[in-house]
Each structure stands twice: as C-alpha cells, then as structure tokens.
Amino acid sequence: MNDSIERVADILIRQHYVVCLSGAGMSVESGIRPFRGPGGLWTEFGEPPLDDYRRFVSDPVGYWRNLLQPQGHYLELYKTLAEAVPHQGYFALAELERQGVVKHVITQNIDGLHHRAGSKHVTEIHGNYTLCRCVECGTRCERSQVDVSTLPPRCPVCAGIMKSDVVVFGEPIPEDVGRACSEQVDLADCMLLVGTSAYVYPAAGFPRHVSAQGGILIEMGPQPTEITELCDISVQGTAAEVLPQLYDAIVERVKEPIQPDGTAE
Numbered sequence: 001m002n003d004s005i006e007r008v009a010d011i012l013i014r015q016h017y018v019v020c021l022s023g024a025g026m027s028v029e030s031g032i033r034p035f036r037g038p039g040g041l042w043t044e045f046g047e048p049p050l051d052d053y054r055r056f057v058s059d060p061v062g063y064w065r066n067l068l069q070p071q072g073h074y075l076e077l078y079k080t081l082a083e084a085v086p087h088q089g090y091f092a093l094a095e096l097e098r099q100g101v102v103k104h105v106i107t108q109n110i111d112g113l114h115h116r117a118g119s120k121h122v123t124e125i126h127g128n129y130t131l132c133r134c135v136e137c138g139t140r141c142e143r144s145q146v147d148v149s150t151l152p153p154r155c156p157v158c159a160g161i162m163k164s165d166v167v168v169f170g171e172p173i174p175e176d177v178g179r180a181c182s183e184q185v186d187l188a189d190c191m192l193l194v195g196t197s198a199y200v201y202p203a204a205g206f207p208r209h210v211s212a213q214g215g216i217l218i219e220m221g222p223q224p225t226e227i228t229e230l231c232d233i234s235v236q237g238t239a240a241e242v243l244p245q246l247y248d249a250i251v252e253r254v255k256e257p258i259q260p261d262g263t264a265e
C-alpha cells in the first residue's frame with residue numbers, strides 16, 4: 001500500500017472510463033463514522049442482523065417509529081449525517097469529473113455529500129437518507145415532504161407503503177439503481193476505490209467484475225482491505241489527503257479538460 005499518487009495520475013489520464021466506488025471511509029473526515037475498521041460502528045456494536053427488511057415488511061409501523069425516534073448509535077449516526085459537510089477530497093473528486101477524468105461515482109454512502117460537493121454523475125446504491133421510496137412502484141420523494149401523521153405513510157402515486165430510501169440489510173437493491181450500477185461497471189476500464197472495505201455485496205462485486213473484464217483497480221485508503229491484493233495500485237492515505245493530491249497531479253499532466261473519448265481538447 002505504498003504506490004504513488006503520480007503513478008495513479010499517469011494511469012488515470014490514459015483510461016477511457018474511470019468509475020469511482022466510494023464507501024464510508026470517504027465521509028470519515030466529514031465527521032461520519034465508518035462501519036468497519038478503526039472507529040467503525042459495527043466494529044464497536046457488531047454487524048446488524050441481516051433481517052432488517054423482513055422486519056420492515058412484517059411491521060412497517062414499528063419500522064417508522066424507530067425511524068422517527070432513532071435510538072442509540074442510530075441516533076448518533078443521524079446527528080452526524082445532519083451535521084456533515086463535504087471535505088476537500090469530495091471537491092477534488094467533483095473536479096476530476098469536470099476534468100473528464102472520472103466519469104461516474106457509485107457510492108455506498110447515504111449522506112449525499114458527493115452531490116453537495118458538485119459531482120453530477122452519482123449513483124447512490126444504498127439510497128439517500130433525505131429521501132423516501134415506495135416499495136411498490138419505486139417513487140421517491142423528499143422525506144421532509146412525507147406526511148407521517150398516519151403510519152406507514154403511503155405513496156402519492158400508487159398508495160404503496162413508503163420507507164426511507166436507505167437500503168436496509170436484507171433489502172433488494174432497487175431495480176433502477178441496480179441497473180445504473182451494472183451499466184457503469186460494464187463501461188469501466190478502471191475503478192478507483194475510495195474508503196470502502198469491499199466487504200458488502202453487491203457493491204463489493206463491482207471491482208471484482210471490473211478486474212475480471214481486464215480493467216485496472218486502484219485503491220486509496222489508510223489500511224489494506226478485502227480487495228487490496230486484487231488491486232493493481234494501492235495508495236495509503238485518507239480521502240481528504242490523497243484526492244486533492246491526485247487532482248493536483250492530474251492538473252499538472254492535463255492542461256485542458258479531457259473529452260469523453262479520453263483525449264484532451
């Protein structure tokens with residue numbers, strides 16, 4: 001895990017379709033705890049049961065009561081989500097998209113920080129905590145707009161049951177999001193992994209798919225992960241440290257924005 005930022009920059013500018021896969025580590029320097037590794041929520045409290053979705057289906061009212069009055073570490077998580085702002089690594093990644101170097105971000109995070117930092121092409125595979133989603137027709141709306149005077153709230157389109165857009169353990173990834181992720185992974189000739197332990201599927205399968213189709217894997221994080229040995233390059237460092245350095249290294253190499261076919265203007 002001691003490859004150089006310069007080597008990453010040299011490789012990234014030669015790729016045609018770089019997709020970034022981000023995880024909880026991307027938001028640690030925005031004040032949100034990771035789940036695994038040092039300071040991880042699950043490291044401290046244990047991995048949650050994998051039947052959250054089954055429990056939602058059998059008791060949607062109980063699910064909403066917990067959502068409206070979160071307890072324990074879920075209360076802490078929602079407070080840090082509400083207070084979090086993007087750090088400089090998020091802004092650097094958004095600039096790399098504007099430069100045409102990074103084409104898309106698939107994030108496992110629910111905090112919306114990529115959007116807030118200016119990234120435009122983002123797929124939130126585990127949803128977004130500020131949204132609600134109908135489990136019948138998939139309609140999404142701002143959580144602040146949902147009438148919770150009667151539980152569970154009903155979809156304004158089909159009257160199906162609404163839940164948080166956040167994908168809970170045991171819940172299928174919504175079809176539209178799953179399709180978007182597959183399209184991006186199939187297009188990728190390089191995947192930049194930032195802040196993910198590459199442990200939870202289906203997201204953990206994306207880098208393995210990119211590698212199997214001949215793509216390059218580049219990992220950035222403070223510790224080795226489940227995927228480090230499969231990566232072509234591993235840079236040791238935190239997201240807020242390495243992404244701005246990567247942006248500076250790329251700007252030095254590319255004077256004009258890169259066009260969709262990978263050439264500079």
Ligand code: APR
Pocket residue numbers: 022023024025026028029034035036037040108109126194195196197198199200220221222223224225237238239240
């Ligand atoms: N910068 C970059 N990476 C970091 C930082 C940091 N400042 N701090 C920690 N990391 C790394 C850790 O070393 C670890 O490899 O980020 C990774 C975080 O791993 P997880 O906590 O497992 O996060 P993630 O991979 O996103 O988890 C996937 O698991 O519980 C579910 O739904 C949850 O989306 C989450 C999924």
